[in-house]
Every structure is written in structure tokens, then in C-alpha cells.
Amino acid sequence: MGDWRGSPLDAAALAKQRGIKVYTIGIGGGEAFTTVRPPLGEYKMPVGEGVDEATLKAIAKETGGICRLADDADSLRSVSRWTILRFTTRRTRTSPGLSTGMGSGPSENYQYLHPSGSSR
Secondary structure (H helix, E strand, O other): OOOOOOOHHHHHHHHHHOOOOOOEEEEOOOOEEEEEOOOOOOEEEEEEOOOOHHHHHHHHHHHOOOEEEEOOHHHHHHHHHHHHHHHHEEEEEEOOOOOOOOOOOOEEEEEEEOOOOOEO
């Protein structure tokens, strides 16, 4: 598969067939800019189309993943926190009374997962 010729949506369909969820993160706004600093000041110049939100959302939807967008520093921090929590915690449901010995209904537990995959 080293010589892939398909589109991003073709790759998403292949991921879905293999049971892989794809979580997409778009960083930047609708149009990409670069800062130019000539001797007399500083200004921003458009350099491209920026984030292709439609494709990122379609990939996530096709595979059962989630698309998150970050168009400024605050939203990038938020997406980063969400990503860390999403992939380092595991929610489990336990049968009545098994987790704490108290109460009669099921409870939810959150468990920190070490990057190696082991729980702590």
C-alpha cells in the first residue's frame, strides 16, 4: 500500500472496512496566511485554501470518528485537552455494588491509561 493513489475519502472507506475510526483535527482557519516582514512593517499574505473542513468532517463521519477544528490558540488548547482526555481515559460500567460496595445501581469509573497502554 506504499503507492496509494486514492482520495482521502477512499482511505476513509478502507479504514471503515477494517474497523478503524479516524479522528480528524483541522488546525487553522478557512484560508491560510503567512506573515511577511519587509523593512517597512509586517503584513499577512494569503498562501492557500487552508483547512478543508468538508473533507475532514466526511472522513470522521464515514469511519465513526470525530472531527475537531481549531482556528485560534484557545480552540487549539481546547482540542488538545479533549484529545488527551479522549485517548488517555477509559470509561467502564460496573455491575451494582462491585466498584464501591455501596449503592444499588451501576456506576461509571474513569481509569487513566499510561501511553504504553497499561492502566494506572
